Amino acid sequence: MQKSLHIDPNKCTGCLQCEMACAWENHRSFTIAKSRIKVFSFHEEARFVPYTCTQCDEAWCQLACPTEAIKLDPVTGAKIVLDPTCVGCKVCTIACPFGTINYVASTGKVQKCDLCGGAPACAKACPTGAITFVDADWTGLDKMRQWAGKTDTNPATV
């Protein structure tokens, strides 16, 4: 079963444990400036929204890369950046419609979510279940269940 990250912004409290977990996984540092997942705060709307790469099937970052430094991990479905091949040209950062691949000045390479090889640290660190790693074919299952539960199938008993 292929899995994908699933984000439920309603559950996010903005604690940034996910950002620290990501930075730790990839840089052995808690400095969230290095995180590949970002939580956005829409203050006046009282909303926090975690956001990262959704691993497009037709990945424009991959198509745009002139050095073929972005390749598919066939097991996880993640598009991963090959550091030795990446020349830091940043064309992928222009191609990505969502902004989820970004240049890292200190390494001279781009970085993006690679699903941590199949065990995403952000999902593990999230204390509220706002970020989960679930069956890629059924990311809507929980929401379906919620609405299913509201379906009044036997009004006579009320």
Add this chain to the structure above:
Amino acid sequence: MAWTKKVLRVNLTAGTCVAEPLNAEWAQDYLGQRGLATKYLCAEVDPKVDPLAEANKLIFVTGPLTGTMAATGGRYSVVTKGPLTGAIACSNSGGYFGAELKFAGWDMVILEGRSPKPVYLLINDGKAELVDATHLWGKTTWHTEETIKKAHQDPQIRVASIGRAGEAGVLYAAIVNDLHRAAGRSGVGAVMGSKNLKAVAVRGTLTDAYQVAHPEAFFTAVDAGKAVLAANGVTGVGLPTYGTQVLMNIINELGALPSYNHREGQFEGANAIGGEAMHEKRPTDGKPNLVKNGACFGCTIACGRISRMDPNHFSVKDKPQYHGASGGVEYEAAWALGAANGVSDLEALTYANFLCNEDGFDPISFGATVGAAMELYDLGILTEAEVGLKLTWGSAEALVKLAEWTAVGEGFGKLIGLGSKRLCAKYGRPELSMTVKGQEFPAYDGRGLQGMGLQYATSNRGACHVRGYMVSPEVLGIPVKMEPQAIEGKPAMLKAFQDLTAVVDSAGICLFTTFAWGLQDIQPQIQAACEGDWSEERLLLVGERIWNLEREFNLGAGLSKKDDTLPPRLLTEPLKTGPQKGAVCHLDKMLPEYYEVRGWSADGVPTPATRTRLSL
């Protein structure tokens, strides 16, 4: 090592920013944050200094767990000599600012002198500079934060700033970071204003500034700690659902919710302003006050309230800038803005709280001072002509107006901004000021809870609930249940709470974890993060050392045993209603024993033996 081992020293008079190594020996003796900054302050500042003079210093400080995955590991403190109390002031805040300072590579920023013109301090990793803030003077914290981010084209900058209250010399002005988190008490914002320092803005991107000493052990300890918080009824359910406002009805029913300037120990409007009420749909627009809960950096509890006001409420009817969501009332704010002066209009409280955040002033001291003013008005000592409005008990209109005036130091707000001690003294009724060492009580009656009474009298920063939270044993039964009116064992329990709290405040984590965590949960996290051996015994000794050093600063400042007291109302006027009816605070029976368990003389001075034991 969990310290960056770097201190940024900023001389505002000369306009210089210099990096210096952290005194690592002191870090071993005082851990970090509250303790470490206290050591620096005591070493560098004459305790007799005028708090608003150039010679006072203002220290922003993080702890070893700040900026780590330890739950709630995002705290920072501001330490200085406080203008409200004349005692040491130490105010603790969450939000995201503290961790960012650590990511930029700094354990501590020491601000000294006074800038000839308004400036803000801009820190970009290792680079620090003072930037002209003339255009920000006279502006709110909300405006300041937004303007600084825009000016540097960096929305990821974190800002801690003062609003107009800090500029206007409100003696309980706060420093506000991330729009609605605050180093709230004791007037640290007034000291910042006196230095012409508008803001500290930080962006931190370093990956090698600090490291936890033993990563594997650290994650084991941190994960165990998070599991304890999640499984605990208070931190796992009560706080995320109701925030600290979970306490409003509990404390009221116990008869320890002071109201009407402590004339009463219960408030008939408690239910209308408590945590449950924030969830209820308003009859006016069908929407609840509370929109959702929010977390500070790294916090897996998420007690923060995010509220949206009824846009048709009289206080904001034509002010769309307050129609969006923002920081809602916590328990202490709801009590002070509400019960302390009899106001039971949750929307008015929320608006006043917004103003406290927007212009940076402490809702506890503000609300309690309004309560004192209302009593003066009730007694006919203050008149409508003098105040500029009717100051009747429970008037939401008066509360709102006074908040607006105090925020900018206008009209009668100028007097309210000096706190209730100075207000009541001015009108010849000093005994009506519900303060200790000049700082207003928070939301627990020292008659209803004897241990809290003793805590208020002995707290190093004046009346305060977050220095030794005796509510835990006296109400919640943590770690053991003690009867509210009991006296036996309270001094020793209070000492243990005060020492443990000093450790928590010095580690970089939030005190609210201790609803669930004991030292046995905290120690492994510190041990794994920090180099050296940090046993529970050593940590408690560090806590005790911090408490005693603060005490010595205060003694040096001229405070003494005579200041370890309570207003006569708490000592002689019995509570009139509720389960604690008839109670006064038996401070005289507890204080001598407290001094004894502290190892202090009968005059409240640490004995030579105590000083030696604590290596002071």
